[in-house]
Amino acid sequence: MNELTNDTSWRPLLSRPDLNPWVAAPCRPAVHERRADWIASLPDHVRMRTDFNLSLAVFAVFAVFAVFAVFIEIVVRRAAER
Structure with missing residues (x-):
């Protein structure tokens, strides 16, 4: 018999890495470690x-914020002149 058939509660299932992909398995490296390994494996260029x-x-991103700030300042000055 399957061990899950006796379990009527769904909460223990959330902590099982084989049933819940959001729980990292203990043998699997963290996401940032895998990304660092992947980046390190890329060629230099x-x-x-x-x-x-x-x-x-x-x-x-900073340039967009700067342009937006200048736009807001122009709108505020025009509104103040009226």
Whole structure:
């Protein structure tokens, strides 16, 4: 008989890694460790391009915020002139 057929409660099932994919198995490395291993396995030129793309994305976010701030300032000044 299956061990799950005797269990009428669903809560213990949530803590089982084989039944709940959100629970990390003890033998499986964490997500950030797997990502670090994957990034370390990339060739140098790909890794440098990835770092550049990340820097470019951060710069783009700040640029969008700056443009939005200037737009808000222009709108506020026009509203104050009226």
